[in-house]
Amino acid sequence: MRYKKIGKRRTTYAALRFWTLTMLSVLVAIMVFFIVKSYSKAEYALSNDVLNNGDVKGGMEGALGIQPEAEWKLVLVNKDNAMPYGYEPTLALVGSGYYFDERASEALLDMLDACRLEGLNPAICSAYRSIEQQTELYSEQIEKQKKAGISSEEAEVKAAAVVLYPGKSEHNLGLAVDIVSTDYQILEEEQESTMEQQWLMDNCYKYGFILRYPKDKQEITNVIYEPWHYRYVGIEAATYITENNLCLEEFLSMIE
Numbered sequence: 486m487r488y489k490k491i492g493k494r495r496t497t498y499a500a501l502r503f504w505t506l507t508m509l510s511v512l513v514a515i516m517v518f519f520i521v522k523s524y525s526k527a528e529y530a531l532s533n534d535v536l537n538n539g540d541v542k543g544g545m546e547g548a549l550g551i552q553p554e555a556e557w558k559l560v561l562v563n564k565d566n567a568m569p570y571g572y573e574p575t576l577a578l579v580g581s582g583y584y585f586d587e588r589a590s591e592a593l594l595d596m597l598d599a600c601r602l603e604g605l606n607p608a609i610c611s612a613y614r615s616i617e618q619q620t621e622l623y624s625e626q627i628e629k630q631k632k633a634g635i636s637s638e639e640a641e642v643k644a645a646a647v648v649l650y651p652g653k654s655e656h657n658l659g660l661a662v663d664i665v666s667t668d669y670q671i672l673e674e675e676q677e678s679t680m681e682q683q684w685l686m687d688n689c690y691k692y693g694f695i696l697r698y699p700k701d702k703q704e705i706t707n708v709i710y711e712p713w714h715y716r717y718v719g720i721e722a723a724t725y726i727t728e729n730n731l732c733l734e735e736f737l738s739m740i741e
């Protein structure tokens with residue numbers, strides 16, 4: 486009996502020790518999780534800061550009432566404005582193999598859902614591209630242009646109007662997406678006649694997107710008409726840009 490009692494006490498002690506250790510492990514795991522989380526948040530804020538101090542035109546608090554915290558949405562990346570060196574957006578998955586800036590990913594998914602609710606079939610064919618992917622595309626485009634028998638310099642200029650130089654494409658920023666009709670996936674002007682493109686052009690601003698390279702703005706954007714390339718700028722800016730038939734360059738020069 487005496488032996489049994491001790492045994493029981495020992496068992497109770499072992500169980501107590503087991504649960505204490507388990508609880509402690511759980512607590513440590515929770516602490517580690519939050520420490521890592523706050524660390525990545527700090528990093529995120531840092532890259533955000535880099536981004537905001539990059540090519541954003543200063544003073545967004547103008548007559549348009551756009552707040553400074555909206556600046557990341559309005560970063561200008563084009564032929565003359567490269568992305569801040571080393572900038573990498575925090576990404577979220579928006580489709581099979583396609584990523585987007587996580588701050589705008591919900592808006593993109595909502596827009597695609599709304600389009601599908603109309604019985605249409607939009608398909609993402611390009612979203613975020615790393616600098617490496619952009620370099621590949623750009624090189625391919627130069628080779629393609631060279632086949633027409635023009636000089637290397639000419640080929641580079643022509644290639645840049647179709648595929649922007651690495652670091653100068655909004656796709657590197659994670660805020661641009663190419664959307665096509667599932668039934669017609671060729672990236673050419675006729676893309677504009679698809680029901681999907683018609684719907685997107687009419688409704689994208691409601692989700693904070695603009696058709697970034699309109700037909701009548703090619704001289705300002707220096708990019709061919711692309712009735713498939715949408716850029717996230719936020720609902721306020723997208724609404725203003727659409728209502729006033731502007732391109733992003735024109736809009737930013739107004740609020741400068």
Ligand SMILES: [Zn+2]
Pocket residue numbers: 611656661662663713714715
């Ligand atoms: Zn594009």
